[in-house]
Amino acid sequence: MATGAAHSNGTTIYSVAERAGVSIASVSRVLQGSTAVSDKTRQRVLAAAEELKYVPLAAARSLAVRHHEAHGLVLPELSGPYYSELLMGFESRAADLGQSVVLMLAQGKDDLPGAVRKLATRVDGLAMLGSSAIPESTVTALHGSKPVVLIAGDPRTDVDTVTSENTHSAEEITSHVLGHGRSTVRFLGDPDSGPDVRDRYAGFVAAHESLGREPLEPVRIALRESDGTTLADRILSGDLQTDAVVCANDELALAVMKRLREGGTRVPDDVAVVGWDDVMTARYVEPALTTVRQPVRELGALAAERLHRRVTGIAVEDGPQVIPTQLVIRSSCGCRPDAPH
Amino acid sequence: MATGAAHSNGTTIYSVAERAGVSIASVSRVLQGSTAVSDKTRQRVLAAAEELKYVPLAAARSLAVRHHEAHGLVLPELSGPYYSELLMGFESRAADLGQSVVLMLAQGKDDLPGAVRKLATRVDGLAMLGSSAIPESTVTALHGSKPVVLIAGDPRTDVDTVTSENTHSAEEITSHVLGHGRSTVRFLGDPDSGPDVRDRYAGFVAAHESLGREPLEPVRIALRESDGTTLADRILSGDLQTDAVVCANDELALAVMKRLREGGTRVPDDVAVVGWDDVMTARYVEPALTTVRQPVRELGALAAERLHRRVTGIAVEDGPQVIPTQLVIRSSCGCRPDAPH
DNA sequence: CTGTTAGCGCTTTCAC
DNA sequence: GTGAAAGCGCTAACAG
Numbered sequence: 126m127a128t129g130a131a132h133s134n135g136t137t138i139y140s141v142a143e144r145a146g147v148s149i150a151s152v153s154r155v156l157q158g159s160t161a162v163s164d165k166t167r168q169r170v171l172a173a174a175e176e177l178k179y180v181p182l183a184a185a186r187s188l189a190v191r192h193h194e195a196h197g198l199v200l201p202e203l204s205g206p207y208y209s210e211l212l213m214g215f216e217s218r219a220a221d222l223g224q225s226v227v228l229m230l231a232q233g234k235d236d237l238p239g240a241v242r243k244l245a246t247r248v249d250g251l252a253m254l255g256s257s258a259i260p261e262s263t264v265t266a267l268h269g270s271k272p273v274v275l276i277a278g279d280p281r282t283d284v285d286t287v288t289s290e291n292t293h294s295a296e297e298i299t300s301h302v303l304g305h306g307r308s309t310v311r312f313l314g315d316p317d318s319g320p321d322v323r324d325r326y327a328g329f330v331a332a333h334e335s336l337g338r339e340p341l342e343p344v345r346i347a348l349r350e351s352d353g354t355t356l357a358d359r360i361l362s363g364d365l366q367t368d369a370v371v372c373a374n375d376e377l378a379l380a381v382m383k384r385l386r387e388g389g390t391r392v393p394d395d396v397a398v399v400g401w402d403d404v405m406t407a408r409y410v411e412p413a414l415t416t417v418r419q420p421v422r423e424l425g426a427l428a429a430e431r432l433h434r435r436v437t438g439i440a441v442e443d444g445p446q447v448i449p450t451q452l453v454i455r456s457s458c459g460c461r462p463d464a465p466h
Numbered sequence: 467m468a469t470g471a472a473h474s475n476g477t478t479i480y481s482v483a484e485r486a487g488v489s490i491a492s493v494s495r496v497l498q499g500s501t502a503v504s505d506k507t508r509q510r511v512l513a514a515a516e517e518l519k520y521v522p523l524a525a526a527r528s529l530a531v532r533h534h535e536a537h538g539l540v541l542p543e544l545s546g547p548y549y550s551e552l553l554m555g556f557e558s559r560a561a562d563l564g565q566s567v568v569l570m571l572a573q574g575k576d577d578l579p580g581a582v583r584k585l586a587t588r589v590d591g592l593a594m595l596g597s598s599a600i601p602e603s604t605v606t607a608l609h610g611s612k613p614v615v616l617i618a619g620d621p622r623t624d625v626d627t628v629t630s631e632n633t634h635s636a637e638e639i640t641s642h643v644l645g646h647g648r649s650t651v652r653f654l655g656d657p658d659s660g661p662d663v664r665d666r667y668a669g670f671v672a673a674h675e676s677l678g679r680e681p682l683e684p685v686r687i688a689l690r691e692s693d694g695t696t697l698a699d700r701i702l703s704g705d706l707q708t709d710a711v712v713c714a715n716d717e718l719a720l721a722v723m724k725r726l727r728e729g730g731t732r733v734p735d736d737v738a739v740v741g742w743d744d745v746m747t748a749r750y751v752e753p754a755l756t757t758v759r760q761p762v763r764e765l766g767a768l769a770a771e772r773l774h775r776r777v778t779g780i781a782v783e784d785g786p787q788v789i790p791t792q793l794v795i796r797s798s799c800g801c802r803p804d805a806p807h
Numbered sequence: 808c809t810g811t812t813a814g815c816g817c818t819t820t821c822a823c
Numbered sequence: 824g825t826g827a828a829a830g831c832g833c834t835a836a837c838a839g
Contacts, residue, residue: 185816526832
């Protein structure tokens with residue numbers, strides 16, 4: 126075989142071997158930290174590799190070893206701090222484990238299943254977010270051929286899942302609002318948009334029931350600023366009656382609160398507002414937003430680790446992994462600043 | 467050669483060929499949309515591929531064609547909306563161009579140059595952000611072996627660069643503040659932290675000079691919330707005198723403004739505050755933040771496209787590419803709400 | 808139009 | 824301990 130040129134650096138295992146005066150097998154051995162190699166050979170190879178700044182071509186290595194040392198991650202999109210944090214956690218842990226991460230955003234792909242299958246072709250496994258943007262069928266189809274871990278999706282028995290706690294925290298924050306003496310508290314968000322919103326609504330319902338109260342139907346709107354504004358207008362116009370809203374995320378809560386105040390409604394006096402996520406803005410607004418903080422970065426890290434264990438075949442305790450969240454009491458719920466509860 | 471099993475789907479080009487009753491060459495041909503293939507063969511192959519859900523193994527293909535159909539992107543980190551937007555734009559355009567994106571975050575890598583070299587091994591080219599977190603030497607080293615495009619870095623002649631406009635906008639926003647009759651306006655941010663901050667300061671200086679005023683030295687602090695708070699304390703204590711601050715980003719501006727108000731200083735009456743980026747929070751705070759909006763997503767898309775052109779050898783108009791920004795006047799500069807200028 | 812075959816760069820037996 | 828050689832799955836000449 127010829128001493129192939131080409132490739133990024135231009136240097137191949139052949140160049141290194143030649144330079145070191147050994148066979149490519151030896152080069153491969155020392156670079157893989159493999160078995161017995163004489164110290165002399167090792168030195169020569171190391172030196173040559175260093176001088177040539179040799180880095181094995183990933184594709185060639187992948188083909189030979191039949192894995193990619195890369196994790197796939199598919200997220201709906203990237204707006205807001207949630208996905209970014211998740212991604213940071215994921216990338217960080219993946220990198221620690223020596224895995225590259227190839228990222229794919231579902232948004233704007235017209236053939237998501239196809240794109241995912243193509244993605245699967247260059248990674249050892251993939252993590253994907255459970256949401257309406259990423260149909261469960263997509264993960265089901267993959268599972269069996271490649272390890273998959275579902276993030277913030279439905280706990281399933283057939284696929285690894287990592288989630289942050291939803292139901293209990295939702296019950297807690299709802300109870301807190303109810304505890305402020307509110308009578309008509311509404312849940313803002315569509316339980317069908319994804320497992321997390323669904324579970325938060327479940328907690329909302331539970332809080333009511335444990336007090337013997339009748340929970341209201343959810344107000345099914347998307348978790349975007351614009352939807353919050355529109356909704357606030359409905360409250361202002363008297364179209365929707367309420368004295369407290371439990372929002373499925375902060376973006377929504379913030380938008381509602383802002384518009385409500387612009388319209389002359391007092392928050393929390395007239396209507397209390399609470400959110401979910403604890404985004405940066407939450408503590409900047411007046412009144413500061415009561416919300417639930419999720420350890421999102423950790424969630425991402427966990428997903429990467431879990432995936433890696435599956436890929437490498439390390440035994441993994443089965444079952445869904447759920448990590449706890451934290452209620453953050455500020456003022457928008459009716460508590461006074463710096464004097465919660 | 468045996469009919470290899472293995473791989474994600476388990477199906478290889480051999481399985482497809484066998485199933486279709488043709489040679490692997492024919493399979494490859496129709497799948498590459500290559501030259502003359504009989505309609506009959508095409509149908510059979512297509513059918514077989516479909517039934518087997520065959521997707522070529524990326525590594526094998528890469529090795530054969532000697533490119534990866536993937537773009538690398540290295541970012542410092544991912545907090546705040548800036549990088550996320552950039553990434554979304556990049557991913558979106560890259561996907562449109564049929565490129566996967568493998569992402570690397572500089573943060574936390576102790577051997578960044580090494581990591582980048584390894585990354586370079588699995589992509590056709592990479593885009594990286596110009597910042598102090600990613601030394602220019604890193605890109606210089608790569609350039610020559612792989613196409614590189616620098617985002618928001620120093621316009622260089624040896625490397626492709628895409629940037630959003632800084633100096634002129636900075637001059638504009640500073641002039642605006644000066645126009646409000648402020649006498650001691652300060653620039654918050656470290657010009658040495660990166661090309662963008664440096665250019666913004668240059669605009670700050672220019673604004674002063676064109677009015678025959680003496681610009682103050684920059685207050686060199688990092689663009690983080692905590693640094694803003696600390697700085698606001700210095701103003702409150704009288705340690706630092708000023709009646710207007712031009713901040714190098716919104717996060718900083720927001721933090722300063724918040725602390726100032728907590729300390730009883732009126733914004734904008736006592737001190738005006740303006741920022742840069744137009745993050746979500748900017749329009750939620752009271753007073754709403756005057757700032758500069760950057761088309762960040764577009765910047766990312768541009769980077770992906772430029773990179774792709776380089777990779778594929780399409781002729782590219784040389785020279786730095788800079789896209790315009792937009793001054794967003796709200797109230798924190800001294801303008802009254804809904805009655806700018 | 809189609810099949811055979813020679814690599815792409817790397818890992819890994821298998822002999823020596 | 825070390826080299827020769829056989830693949831990994833795919834593409835691209837090269838003959839028919």
